[in-house]
Amino acid sequence: MTEIPAKPVLLTGASGALGRQLARKLGAAGWTLVLTDIVPFPDPVPAGSRFVRADLNDGPTVLRLAEGCGMILHFGGVSTEQPFEAILGPNIRGLFHIYEAARREKARVLFASSNHSIGFHERETKLDDDCQFMPDGYYGLSKAYGELMGRMYWFKHGVENVNVRIGSSFPEPAEARMLATWLSYDDLVRLCVRATLAPKVGSCVIWGASNNSRTFWGHDSREALDWLPEDSADGHAGRVGNITSGDPVIERYQGGGYTAIDYSRAEAPPAPLFGKK
Ligand code: 15L
Secondary structure: OOOOOOOOEEEEOOOOHHHHHHHHHHHHOOOOEEEEEOOOOOOOOOOOOEEEEOOOOOHHHHHHHHOOOOEEEEOOOOOOOOOHHHHHHHHHHHHHHHHHHHHHHOOEEEEEEEHHHOOOOEOOOOEOOOOOOOOOOHHHHHHHHHHHHHHHHHHHHOOOEEEEEEOEOOOOOOOOOHHHHEOOHHHHHHHHHHHHHOOOOOEEEEEEOOOOOOOOEOOOOHHHHOOOOOOOOHHHHHHHOOOOOOOHHHHHEOOOHHHHOOOOOOOOOOOOOOOOO
């Protein structure tokens, strides 16, 4: 990882688990980062970078933070299933502020989307990047809306964006589902590097998973980014392959546990109306 972007990079959600990985590794590679989060940054700020505590709801502050930046790695906002009102500000209004800032700065956006934007697809269905959104809660719905916001800003204003449908990015896979959905931290960092440095990305979708043979996902725009995952969950199958929930809803759908949160259907839902096999 030697190439350094010409302009500073704004990283939102810098104090979260993924933000901290990115701050540490991109900072160590010599990138100039503007780090921001609503909570304090718990680590030493990398040399040449700075941290500013801010709320994504605050549009003028987001505009100021993005000044002079050529790339926004947007990991901020609510990252789990929450009531609608808790998600609305950070994930919808906050993302609007990010896109307005990108438009003004002519910056590119990497949007940390999620598999929960398509979580109600069945696990047997292999999905390509043009599959239908099937959000599995208010969080997944905000990610689907966020991807569509990126598409609008690309077509209307030429703001490039990479929408990464992150599977499960943790130090290691923790259960059987993650043998399909796991994204190693190193693959995530390499993906962010390529999304920043690739000459042209348009508005595209990437499945955020490592090279897992049990993957639920197929075609995406990784070629345009020149990114290929190097890690794999496969070696963890012996350890976690038997760890399942026993819940028929959770085990049926790609979104796993999120699909069952506040699930109120009495009967099993019908087969999906669409989706590629
Ligand atoms: C996500 O989007 C969450 O941020 C993360 O905490 C995990 O739940 C992950 O999805 C997953 O689906 O494993």
